[in-house]
Amino acid sequence: MSEECVRVAVRIRPLLPKEVLRHHQVCVRVVPSTAQVMLGSDRLFCFDHAFGPTASQDQVYESCVQPLVESLLDGYNATVFCYGQTGSGKTYTLGGGNQDEEGGIIDRVAQDVFLLLGKKTLNSDGVEATVRASYMELYKEDLRDLLEPHTIHKELHIRDDERGNTGKTVMHM
Template sequence: VRPQLAKEKIEGCHICTLVTPGEPQVILGKDKAFTFDYVFDMDSQQDSLYGNCTEKLIEGCFEGYNATIFAYGQTGSGKTYTMGTGFDVNITDEELGIIPRAVSHLFRGIEERRQAATEQGRPVPEFKINAQFLELYNEEVLDLFDSTREVKKSNIKIHEDANGGIYTVGVTTRTVSSEAE
């Protein structure tokens, strides 16, 4: 549950969610309860969310596993806040969302592994990182790396392979070699 926006506070908006203490459950209004793997209330810190839900996935990348972080919810529910894609200039380190934390974690882990190999006289491992940045909005998949997306309709397709893996067609893939990229 994201914190209220300044505008919402000024307008006197009421908080309509209640997190069941000790349970991964949210109650909307008076009686609609929803249970999830994790629930974080408004006073939860972004680092706590990252540590509980994402950190192990990024560590798994160093073991050769793919990781996908998927945010789902209605407009205004906090996806941008949680993922950290608002790119607010005035954001504090404590407010950083999942994506900037994951990118930092990934490149810090790469550097640690390269340094450890050098110190131990082992061959320095090579890493190749490809990034795609997608948004599903009103039933359309948007390629956020495609600068022409405002001009043309998206032709991105999402498919499932014979092994149950998901892959995309028509998405911009960028090879990146630094956190800044």
Template sequence: MGDDASVRVAVRIRPLLCREVAEGSQTCVSVTPGKPQIRMGSDQTFTFDYVFDMDSSQEIVYETAVAQLIEKSFQGFNVTVLAYGQTGSGKTYTMGTGFEDESPYDLPGIITRAIRSIFDQANAKKEGVRFEFDCQFLELYNEEIVDLLAKKDAFASLIMK
């Protein structure tokens, strides 16, 4: 997809959790070699802008699919990273907001890497420039929007209508 695309879709096949490995679970999705495509079963294939298999590191996912968005934001573009999928599909893992005990994959995810990059770039460009940051960290679950940055005693929750 060209650089002028306004929406890009990345799919990540998360590694199995330690619990899943212990239970004998197996991955039901495979990546088509050399293509941004996944195969489900023996006959269904789906193509995306980016596809990351189980061996893709947090760093590779961030550098490939997100890092250029941070630079675009400094050029005046609004950018959004949306993690979408069913419960247990790996959104929290990829975004880097939850960790499994003793997992070898407890590495910074998209959020931590993006915040570091934003402040690194702001510090490098701070001469004569004023930066203002606006950040939202929302969860949509069962048609309820929860502000994950709200203080515990002022927990904000909005019901979608």
């Protein structure tokens, strides 16, 4: 893995059945054996990773995220976020989730965090670990606690943290 602080991966999802039925065409493809994508026939873009429509959830996780989980347990901070227009595959890549889909990044991170913590605590006497997780949705101006989906009306507010403008914190999570 490169030493860059910020790395960008692009994932091209397959056409959906409804898109195939409507004869939509694929307009972007990965240049084989590179991290480049070609838009149309002559516009080339470079990324740190490029995944085509046949890439598995495993491949995306192993190349882009797993190394971050390992460094997390060495004390580093890590952020992974998905960006893209509606329907481009952010939820699928992060969550997967439908019964017939493979699990996404969140499932795999959770599994690996506990697996690696298990190994660490086994190998080092007296080491204890606490894992805290929050899962929220910010849609327009509304925040939802996705670990308590029934509390739609729960009063959640974004505030500056005690250090001022450098971070944000959500009250009442």
